[in-house]
Amino acid sequence: MVFHSEYEDVPVLDQPIHEAVLGRAAEYGDAPALIDAVxxxxxxxxxxDFFHRSVAAGLAAAGVRKGDVVALHSPNSIAYPAVFHGACRAGATVTTVHPLATPEEFATQIRDCAARWIITVSRLLDVARRAAELVGGIEEIFVCDRAExxxxxxxxxxxRPGDSSESRDRAPGTTVPIDPAEDIAVLPxxxxxxxxxxxxxLTHRSVSTNLVQLHPFARMGPGERILAVLPFFHIYGLTALLNAPLRYGATVVVLPRFELxxxxxxIEEHRINGLYVAPPIVxxxxxxxxxxxxxxxxxxxxxxxxxxxDAGLAAACSARLGLPPVRQAYGMTELSPGTHVVxxxxxxxxxxxxxxxxxxTEMRILSLEEPGEGPGAGPARDLGVDEEGEVAIRGPQVMKGYLGRPEATAEMIDQDGWVHTGDIGRVDEDGWLFIVDRVKELIKYKGYQVAPAELEALLLTHPAVADAAVIGVYDEDGNExxxxxxVRQAGARLTEEELMAYVAERVAPYKKIRRTEFxxxxxxxxxxxxxxxxxxxxERRNSGRETGGRRA
Structure with missing residues (x-):
């Protein structure tokens, strides 16, 4: 069966993302949009509004053209929204880059998407420069602050953000025609x-429409204060902490990183109303x-x-703070990203x-049984209420596809437009979705995606490793x-500590191998x-004993 939303449909929003988010900025006027918490x-x-239009004009004057890819490589800051939306207004596609990416990881991303421009910050310049050297073809590296x-x-x-005089001046005009249904706004x-x-x-239409879909569930508007601590480069942070609050007139208090x-x-100083976080913060x-x-x-x-x-952890957090139950939300980058929320x-x-x-948004729960092989084989069978199967989603927030990877796109999105999420879920009789397991191999470390295949390929470059596999396991705090x-090469004396150090030197910190077993x-x-x-x-059989691998 197909599950439908109990909420009234919303119209598809055919607007460029910068208009969808900042189109009412003049109406909100001198109300605070962003506050630097530091x-x-x-x-x-x-x-x-003035600043993002000015950035658009400046980038256009520098040579940025419609369809160019701009790599935005920065921690959270009050400049990030203006740079992101300024680049979009100039007609560019923004690929957001993890600020902790190594030069090699950064280079892989900008090579894959053929980025021509980099915008970074002074303290990350060495990484950006090295990535540009590894790839070649970068027109220019800009900074959001100052760097010689x-x-x-x-x-x-x-x-400059915070210059009150600028708000009274007329920003330069930059008009680039955008086709919201086809043009790519962001490339995470x-x-x-x-x-x-x-x-x-992710097209302008998909990310703009997802903001409208989220609105019935969110409490965002003038007077509300949202603390932005999750990274803007991640689609969750970009949507829930940057674009949604700014669309609806809330104030975003910005932190560059999480430090308790x-x-x-x-929260205390700025009287924060709402938190959008990941489980480690809970x-x-x-x-x-x-x-x-x-x-x-x-x-x-x-x-x-x-x-x-974990439901118990959520209850403990709510009880300690005297709040209503912690709400959960669900989605994935390929879905712009939201499909469910409490x-x-x-x-x-x-x-x-x-x-x-x-x-x-529509949903199906698909049988995990193999559909079979041969001309007579059919698709996976639909399941009903309280039956566990793979969650499949269809709606206007679905991605256009994977850049340059039509086969991977076809594996994720079937011919009828259903995204096969790889998550195993069930729906109760009241329409609540529960995620109970997953088919997919992706590891979610504190909300960051870690692909086992990427780490396995790196492990196999070690001369003492004959074979390797990576899975997600849970630590004492419930983090995956x-x-x-x-598998060691014959005669090799490689230790677990040496292997973990080898990986740690070559990946961003969140991708590190944290447990090893030969x-x-x-x-x-x-x-x-x-x-x-x-x-x-x-791992489950061995989980009751302390041995079974060195822990980082």
């Missing part, structure tokens, strides 16, 4: 259900002793997404649910972490495919 700098909606030898977007635009990188990261083509004391102080709020030293009474709700949240006004939602369908099962052979099918299910079963 130094207190405030940007009004009028200033933000590089032009700043501040200079390009003639505006995702591993999908498995494999190496791929560019996810600074995070708690920002854990800290539930258990860390520092929480008791801060006044968090302004908080009204918490929403957690990006990774599974409404803030829901009374006593069932523990563990990830929510109800967004408006205009990458664990390597490695085994005699990696279980494989006759086709050569790694049988990760057997490794997970092995």
């Amino acid at each position: 130094d207190g700098t405030t940007v009004s909606y009028r200033q933000l 030898g590089h032009r700043s977007v501040l200079d390009l635009s003639g505006a 990188y995702s591993s999908g259900t498995t494999g190496a990261p791929k560019g996810v083509m 004391g600074q995070f708690l102080a920002a 854990l800290a709020l539930a258990k860390h002793p520092s929480v008791a030293r801060y006044d968090l009474s302004s908080l009204e709700y918490i929403v957690s997404a990006a990774a599974p949240l 409404p803030l006004d829901a009374e006593n939602p069932p523990p563990g649910t990830v929510g109800k369908l967004f408006p205009g 972490v990458p664990k390597a099962f490695a 085994i005699g052979a990696v279980p494989r099918a006759t086709s050569g495919k790694i049988l990760r299910r057997e490794l997970r079963e092995r």
Whole structure:
């Protein structure tokens, strides 16, 4: 059966993302749009509108043309929204880059998407320069702040966040025709259900419409204060902490990274109403002793997404802070990203649910049984209420596809437009979705995607490793972490610590191997495919003992 949203359909929003988000900025006027939680700098909606238009004009004057890919490589800052939307207004596609990416990882991404321009910050310049050298063909590297030898977007635009005089001037005009249904606004990188990261083509229409779909569930508007601590480069942060609040007139208080004391102080000082976080932050709020030293009474709700949240942990967090139950949301990068959320006004939602369908979104639960082979084989069978199967989604928020990978796109999106998420779920009689497991191999470490295949390829470059496999296992705090099962070359004396260090030197910190176990052979099918299910079963059998691999 096909499950439909109980909420009234919303119209597809055929607007460029910069218009969808900042089209009402003049109406919000001098209300604060952004506040830097570190130094207190405030940007009004009028200033933000001026600044993003000025950035667009400056980038266009520098040579950025419609269809160019601009790599935005920066931690959260009050400049990020203006740079992102300025690049979009100039007609560019923005590929967002993890600020902790190594030069090699950065180079792989910009090579894959043929980026011609990089916008970074001074402290990340060495990484950006090295990535540009590895790839070649980069027209220019700009910075959001100041750095000798590089032009700043501040200079390009003639505006600076926080300069009140600029809000009274008329920003330069830049008009680039945008086809919202076809033109790519943002190109985040995702591993999908498995494999190496791929560019996810999200059109202006898909990301703009997802903001409209989210609105019935969100409490965002003038007077609301949202704390942006999750990274803007991630589609969850970009949507829930940047685009949605700014579309509806809320104030976004920006933190460059998560540091517990600074995070708690920002809630207290800026009287934050709502938090959109990932499970590790829920854990800290539930258990860390520092929480008791801060006044968090302004908080009204918490929403957690990006990774599974244990129902007991959610309850402990809510009880400690005296809040309604922590809400969960569900989606994936390929879905712009949202499809489900627990409404803030829901009374006593069932523990563990990830929510109800967004408006205009359809869902199927598909049998996990193999559909068979040969001309007579049919598609996977549809399941009903309280039956467990793979979650499939269809709606206007579905990605256009993976950049340059039609085969991978076809594996993810079937001919009828259904996205096969790789997550195993069930729907109860009231329409609540529960994610109970997953088919896909992707590891979610603190909300970040880690592809086992990428780490396995790196492990095999070590001369002492004959074979390797990686799965996700859970640590003492309930975080999923990458664990390597490695086979030594005959006669090799490689230790677990040495192997983990080898990987750590070559990947961003969130991708590090955190547990290692040497085994005699990696279980494989006759086709050569790694049988990760057997490794997970092995891990479950051994989970009651302390041995079974070195921990990082």
